[in-house]
Amino acid sequence: MSFHIIFVAAILLFMLAALMREQLRPGLILFTAVVLLLIAGIITPEEAIKGFSNKGMITVALLYLVSEGVRKSGLLERIMFRMLPKKNATVTTASLRFYPIVTFISAFFNNTPVVVIFAPMIKNWARKMKLPPTKFLIPLSYATIIGGICTLIGTTTNLVIHGMLLQEAKDEAVAAKSGGAEGILMRFGIDGLSMFELTKVGIFIALAGLIYLIFFSRYLLPDNRRADEDAEDQNLAPGMTRHEVLLGNRFPGLGKTLHEFDFFRHYGAHVRAISRGGNIVEGDFMNMKMTHEDTLIIDADDSFMKAWGESRVFWMINRVGDYEPPMGNKKRWFALILLILMIIGATVGELETVKQWLAQNTFVQTYMPALKLDMFFFVCITVIIMAWTHMFSAKKYTKFFSWDVLITIACAFAISAAMTKSGFASLIAGYIISLADLVRGSEYGIYIILAALFLITNIFTELITNNAAAALAFPLALAVAEKMGVNPLPFVVCVCFAASSAFSTPIGYQTNLIVQGVGGYKFKDFIKVGLPMNIIVFILSVILIPIFYDLI
Numbered sequence: 001m002s003f004h005i006i007f008v009a010a011i012l013l014f015m016l017a018a019l020m021r022e023q024l025r026p027g028l029i030l031f032t033a034v035v036l037l038l039i040a041g042i043i044t045p046e047e048a049i050k051g052f053s054n055k056g057m058i059t060v061a062l063l064y065l066v067s068e069g070v071r072k073s074g075l076l077e078r079i080m081f082r083m084l085p086k087k088n089a090t091v092t093t094a095s096l097r098f099y100p101i102v103t104f105i106s107a108f109f110n111n112t113p114v115v116v117i118f119a120p121m122i123k124n125w126a127r128k129m130k131l132p133p134t135k136f137l138i139p140l141s142y143a144t145i146i147g148g149i150c151t152l153i154g155t156t157t158n159l160v161i162h163g164m165l166l167q168e169a170k171d172e173a174v175a176a177k178s179g180g181a182e183g184i185l186m187r188f189g190i191d192g193l194s195m196f197e198l199t200k201v202g203i204f205i206a207l208a209g210l211i212y213l214i215f216f217s218r219y220l221l222p223d224n225r226r227a228d229e230d231a232e233d234q235n236l237a238p239g240m241t242r243h244e245v246l247l248g249n250r251f252p253g254l255g256k257t258l259h260e261f262d263f264f265r266h267y268g269a270h271v272r273a274i275s276r277g278g279n280i281v282e283g284d285f286m287n288m289k290m291t292h293e294d295t296l297i298i299d300a301d302d303s304f305m306k307a308w309g310e311s312r313v314f315w316m317i318n319r320v321g322d323y324e325p326p327m328g329n330k331k332r333w334f335a336l337i338l339l340i341l342m343i344i345g346a347t348v349g350e351l352e353t354v355k356q357w358l359a360q361n362t363f364v365q366t367y368m369p370a371l372k373l374d375m376f377f378f379v380c381i382t383v384i385i386m387a388w389t390h391m392f393s394a395k396k397y398t399k400f401f402s403w404d405v406l407i408t409i410a411c412a413f414a415i416s417a418a419m420t421k422s423g424f425a426s427l428i429a430g431y432i433i434s435l436a437d438l439v440r441g442s443e444y445g446i447y448i449i450l451a452a453l454f455l456i457t458n459i460f461t462e463l464i465t466n467n468a469a470a471a472l473a474f475p476l477a478l479a480v481a482e483k484m485g486v487n488p489l490p491f492v493v494c495v496c497f498a499a500s501s502a503f504s505t506p507i508g509y510q511t512n513l514i515v516q517g518v519g520g521y522k523f524k525d526f527i528k529v530g531l532p533m534n535i536i537v538f539i540l541s542v543i544l545i546p547i548f549y550d551l552i
Contacts, residue, residue: 004422007040011418012472019464022291022507025249026465027407034414042418051413055376056163056192060156061406062379066339067110068400069391073335076105076117084122089129095136095214098122099143103206106147107154108343112402114144115511119518120244132223137519138529139213139221141511142503146209146537149500150202152195152375153343157466157500160409161492162193164474167413184478188487194350195343195375198496200548205497205540212536220529222521240299243269246517247294249404250313258286267308269300275520293506295517335391342382349373405467412471419475429479432456446551450494450542453477457498458534462505469508470499490549494541501537503530 015033019026038048051057070076083098106114119137126133148154152162169191172183185191247254253261263271274285275295281288290296298304308314348354354373358364364371371377387394419425432452436445453476460469473495481488502508504527506516512526 001427002423004040004042005424005427008037008042008418008422008424011036012415012424015415015468016460016464019468025404026468027404027411030408030411030415030468030471034411037414037418042422043414047417048414049410050167050417051163051410054163054410054413055166056159056161057406057409057413059163059376059379060159060409061401062376062383063110063153063159064401065383065386065392065397066342066379067113069386070109070335070339071113071117072392073332075332075336076109076114077121078332079105080118080121084125085129089131091131091135091218092214094129094131095139095218099139099210099213102140102143103147103210106144107150108339109154111144111148111155111509111511112514115141115514119515123518134223134519134521134525135218135221137515138512138521138525139217141509141515142209142213142217142530142533144511145500145502145509146202146206149497150196150199150206152193152197152346155466155500156405156409157470158193158198158496160412160467160470161474161496161499163409164413164416164470165190165492166192168478184482184488188489190487190489192374193492193496195347198493201493201497201541201544204544205537208536208540209533212532216532217529220532222525240301242272243298243300243304244275244518245296245298245314246514247290247292247296248314249292249402251290251292252313253290254292255289257289261290263296263298267298267300267304269298269304271296271298273297275517280520293513293517331389331391334389335386338382338385342378345373345378346375349377408465408467412467415471416475419472420479425475425479426483428476429483432476432480433483446490446546447542449480450490450545451538453480453491453494454498454538454541457495458501458538461499461502462508462534464508466499466502466509470495473499484551486551487549490545490551493549494545497537497541501534503533503537505530 011033015029018024018029018032023029024032034043034048037043038045079101080098083101085094085097102114102118118140122136122140123133126136145155149158152158165185168183169185172186176182176186252266253263258271263269271285273296274281274288274290275297276288276291276293280297349372358371358373386392387397392400432449435452436448453473456476457469457473460472474492477491477495478488480491500509502512506512506521506523506526515521516526
């Protein structure tokens, strides 16, 4: 075993430990790993920074602005308001009405704003219907996850994998022009993922997941957390309303106590309680250091929502009553039309007939030879139109980016390159293939390999984050395909599903953290309800991927 393999393995272990202990934000931890790999000479400076210019990463960034434009339109609130029953509701009937809609919306819309908007609405509605909100909020998060895995733009994980495929295909093309051997992606004509490439298997996973969430999950979910309700039922001063505030990554008081950080001076609100890990903190919460997983229960006047309702300082602000975004009816529908046209354009642009027409069209080849009608092209156009029609604040557009996620994604490309160059990915791929060798000659070998790859990726996802897990598993998928000499797409698709299937812990997916704070869930609640979801996705992925994706 070479020094480079040992060094990369050590860096990956350090990175996993730091992510699990949350010593720094994920982006900084991955950037630290990239710098160490750079110092050791395993990757070049160009390889260290190439992720920052990757088309997939930039597409993720632009989709944050598209999501903000649609979110600000108020369309999502109106849809959910119509879906929620107004009387005689039960947990099952209500679930039947809105989980399928949430899943469909999440296939074309970033998961986090969907949960940020819907979670407080569902919680307030459930209390009015005298139903336990805790029966709905974890399933809400899961519904967005299974919806997101169905399309290219449904989750950042799929776009990360798409960006890695594009980068790998580009590197293989450069190597081939220099006289190198034909790469695995070139051999099978793979150049990224199309809009609905993952839908072939994802639709079955989504349907099975919805059946479980609607008819079975309520038996594993807890009843209301009384401590949370008691904290919210305290008497309010005149002119004040009660809010639940989930702290965001930009909250300046992280790592400080409320004695050290004067919340009232900064935000004009009084903190009444802190909820952590599903429980209201008892005793002297003023001397407890705040983290990005905490939910503060505060009293504030109407100016608080106006000043901070759209700020990234807080992931979510929930209060009794509706906050109507300042957007006219025409702009609401225009936002929806733009989103639909973006999806249709990206889908049609990926069709082989359209690509051939562009390649054969004399005018296009003469005046626009670099034109490519892909997702990046249509997202760019949508963002520009939204900016100039003031669908989001053009002066404050940078605050809508989740910079830590973007840095995590960019660094993932360098870490993936290090795993491949050092030989570490090939070594692990050999161990995965050896599992199938135990049943050499059997038709079940491919299922064993897919199962091993899924489990490795899924464990990473549950312990760290979905995007970091995708970064670690992607080079393994390519290395397995390279060693076997088969189509890498089945293994790449397997990584997509496994990296997004963060159901058993609240830390693997941002939406899980959000509903944990809103619903007052404990860690064990996610294990009880999420483990069956992990098993459902695992079984369906391993069985269906070989059916829909050829190895040869």
